[in-house]
Structures are given as structure tokens and as C-alpha cells.
Amino acid sequence: MMQRIYFDNAATTSVDEAVLATMMEALRELSGNPSSIYAEGRKARAAIEGARKLVAHHVNASIGEIFFTSGGTESSNMALKGAVRDLGVQRIISSRTEHHCVLHSLDALEAQGVQVDFVTQDEKGIIQLDHLESLLQAGDAKTLVSLMHANNEIGTMIDLGTVGQLCQQYGAYFHTDTVQTIGYFPIDLAQTPISFLTGSAHKFHGPKGCGFIYINQENQLKPFIDGGSQERNMRGGTENTAGILGLAKALDLAYSHLEERAAHIRDVRDYFRDQLLANFEDIEFNGDPFGASHYKVLSVAFPPSPQAELLLFNLDVAGISVSGGSACSSGADAGSHVLNALKKDSPRQTIRFSFSHHNTREEVDRVIAELQKILKKRPSLTQ
Ligand SMILES: Cc1ncc(COP(=O)(O)O)c(C=O)c1O
Numbered sequence: 433m434m435q436r437i438y439f440d441n442a443a444t445t446s447v448d449e450a451v452l453a454t455m456m457e458a459l460r461e462l463s464g465n466p467s468s469i470y471a472e473g474r475k476a477r478a479a480i481e482g483a484r485k486l487v488a489h490h491v492n493a494s495i496g497e498i499f500f501t502s503g504g505t506e507s508s509n510m511a512l513k514g515a516v517r518d519l520g521v522q523r524i525i526s527s528r529t530e531h532h533c534v535l536h537s538l539d540a541l542e543a544q545g546v547q548v549d550f551v552t553q554d555e556k557g558i559i560q561l562d563h564l565e566s567l568l569q570a571g572d573a574k575t576l577v578s579l580m581h582a583n584n585e586i587g588t589m590i591d592l593g594t595v596g597q598l599c600q601q602y603g604a605y606f607h608t609d610t611v612q613t614i615g616y617f618p619i620d621l622a623q624t625p626i627s628f629l630t631g632s633a634h635k636f637h638g639p640k641g642c643g644f645i646y647i648n649q650e651n652q653l654k655p656f657i658d659g660g661s662q663e664r665n666m667r668g669g670t671e672n673t674a675g676i677l678g679l680a681k682a683l684d685l686a687y688s689h690l691e692e693r694a695a696h697i698r699d700v701r702d703y704f705r706d707q708l709l710a711n712f713e714d715i716e717f718n719g720d721p722f723g724a725s726h727y728k729v730l731s732v733a734f735p736p737s738p739q740a741e742l743l744l745f746n747l748d749v750a751g752i753s754v755s756g757g758s759a760c761s762s763g764a765d766a767g768s769h770v771l772n773a774l775k776k777d778s779p780r781q782t783i784r785f786s787f788s789h790h791n792t793r794e795e796v797d798r799v800i801a802e803l804q805k806i807l808k809k810r811p812s813l814t815q
Pocket residue numbers: 442443502503504505506531533580582583584609611612631632633641643760
């Protein structure tokens with residue numbers, strides 16, 4: 433049987449073999465409770481602190497600024513809700529194309545009286561910095577800006593340094609969801625003014641259900657989960673030792689192989705983009721795959737046709753896993769909130785293809801051939 437092709441690496445990635453080995457060893461050898469003071473506990477605690485040190489090293493933060501969580505969703509909830517509860521934030525500036533973990537947190541905070549303003553974006557999802565600046569200038573409510581580093585559906589990016597400096601200039605906190613970019617782009621927190629940054633292991637070949645938050649040491653938040661004193665009081669509950677070690681191992685691999693992986697993924701993405709343009713008429717892309725865009729994402733807007741409507745289904749049947757818009761809230765098909773915000777009423781059919789260093793040009797050739805079969809097939813006369 434032909435191997436399936438997995439082009440949905442923005443939804444999640446496969447766990448690296450070396451990460452699996454680290455986690456298996458942790459499950460076998462580090463079964464003590466990290467809070468216990470006897471030898472087994474101390475061994476597990478030391479392993480967790482080693483993982484924290486490694487994560488801090490790769491983003492150039494202090495060890496005390498890294499907190500392990502259950503993933504990107506929890507981390508962003510912690511940043512936004514904690515900033516309102518504990519830092520006196522009364523107003524949040526964000527974008528309509530954030531992940532639902534941010535947008536739905538904003539809904540909850542707005543219901544409590546927090547003012548939420550959305551910055552304007554162009555059709556490619558690019559943040560209009562002059563509008564951001566005019567929002568920052570207006571009023572004197574304590575403000576937090578929450579903008580994602582790269583959009584998970586269309587790949588459009590912000591420049592963290594530029595936005596961070598703007599926030600700093602106007603005395604605003606800055607939270608950024610870097611779930612899609614941690615392990616894919618160098619991030620230097622000592623040089624970039626960021627208050628909160630969030631990451632998730634399963635996007636960089638680590639385990640699901642494990643993530644982290646960077647909280648700049650100037651910002652003291654109260655516990656997000658009340659309980660024991662784990663994670664320096666920020667998050668009660670016995671630590672997920674194997675998950676944390678898996679996260680750190682995956683991040684270490686990602687940053688140790690950053691350049692070669694990035695070059696490979698970019699080559700596969702660009703080759704796919706160019707093959708689509710060469711083989712199909714009237715192809716459009718969402719976002720800006722020729723500009724400031726995450727190299728792992730290609731969001732393709734196919735012209736409307738009966739065949740295009742069944743593309744996702746037919747690609748799956750042909751052994752190709754891709755996503756329609758975003759897969760993060762699969763099940764409910766309300767359309768993509770990102771595309772709705774940027775390209776209202778487009779009749780085009782969007783498929784998000786997203787790549788990893790395991791993908792190849794040969795796989796791209798196979799996907800192009802399948803797309804040709806599916807899209808160029810005449811609809812039956814009885815349809
Ligand atoms: C940009 C972005 N933020 C947040 C999340 C949520 O992360 P997690 O699945 O770890 O909760 C995802 C994907 O799932 C994402 O793509």
C-alpha cells in the first residue's frame with residue numbers, strides 16, 4: 433500500500449524518535465513525584481529543572497521566566513487572564529485572526545468589562561502598524577497587546593522586535609502566541625521586549641498536552657491553577673515529567689537543526705507553490721507566501737468548482753492529509769474565522785498545506801498529480 437502523505441504539520445507534528453526515547457526513559461526512570469524530597473523525587477525534579485534550563489537557553493530567557501503548562505491554549509489563557517487580574521490591564525489590543533485560545537479568552541474578558549480593540553489588517557493578514565500605534569496612543573487605560581508571531585492558517589507573520597518596541601514605547605504589555613514559530617525561528621527574549629510568550633511542544637515534534645509560557649520577570653502573576661506549589665506556585669498539579677522532558681528534547685533538536693530543517697521545509701513549500709502555479713490555472717494564495725510568511729505554511733485558494741468542494745475529502749481518500757483552513761477546532765464547520773475576517777465572501781476553496789522536514793519534493797509531485805486527477809475530472813452528468 434502507498435504511504436500516506438502528511439501535509440498538515442501546522443495542525444500537529446509527528447513525535448521525533450529521539451523525543452520518544454527521552455520520554456520512554458523518563459517514564460521508566462523518573463517515576464518519583466518531583467515534589468518528594470527523597471531520592472526519586474529529587475531525581476525527577478533535577479530532570480525538570482534541566483529541561484527548564486534548556487528551554488530558557490534556546491529563547492535566551494532566565495530560568496525563572498519559563499513555566500511549563502499543558503500547551504498553547506493554557507499558556508495564552510494564563511497570560512491574558514493573568515494580566516487583567518493581576519497587572520491591572522483594562523484594555524487589550526489584538527487581531528481578528530488570532531487563534532481561538534486568544535479570541536475566546538478575549539470574549540470572556542470583554543464580558544468582565546475589559547475593552548477589546550482590533551487592529552486593522554490588509555487582505556494578506558498583515559497588521560497595519562500605524563493603526564496599532566494610533567490605538568496605543570489613544571486613552572490611558574493600562575493596555576496589553578496580543579498578536580501572534582505567525583498565523584497558523586495562512587502563515588502571515590509580524591516582526592516581534594517592531595511590535596515589542598512599539599508596545600514598550602507606549603507602556604503596554606505585549607503577549608505573543610509563538611506556537612507556530614518556536615523551534616522554527618530564532619527568538620531572543622533578552623533582546624526583544626516581550627512580556628508573555630507561549631509555545632506548544634506538539635508543533636515542533638514534541639508530545640501533545642505539554643507547552644510553556646515565558647513570563648518576563650518584571651510581571652508577577654498569581655497562580656493560574658490553584659493547588660500545590662508546583663511551577664513556582666503558578667500552576668498547581670504534579671508535573672508531567674515525561675512531557676516536559678520531551679518538550680525540551682524536541683526544542684533542543686529543533687534549534688540544533690534549525691538552519692537545515694528550515695532550508696529543507698522552505699524548499700518543499702516553494703517547490704509546491706511553484707508547481708501549483710505551473711500546473712493549474714487561476715491559483716491564488718491566502719497570506720503572503722512570497723513575503724513575510726512562515727515557511728511551513730501554504731494556504732491555497734482554489735477557484736470554485738464542484739470538484740474543489742470535495743477536495744479535502746478526495747485528497748484524504750487518495751492518502752493525503754491536509755486541512756481546510758485550520759484543523760485546531762475540527763468538528764464544527766463554521767468556516768475559517770481567519771479567512772472570514774480577511775476575505776469575506778470569497779467563493780474559493782481553501783486548503784492549507786503545511787510541511788515538516790520529513791516531507792519531500794517526491795511527495796509534492798504525488799500531491800500535484802492527485803490534484804490534477806481530482807480537479808480536472810469532469811463532474812458526472814447526473815450531478
Ligand atoms: C497559533 C496557535 N496557537 C495556539 C494553539 C493551541 O495550542 P495547543 O494545541 O497546545 O493548546 C494552536 C494550535 O493548536 C495554534 O496553531
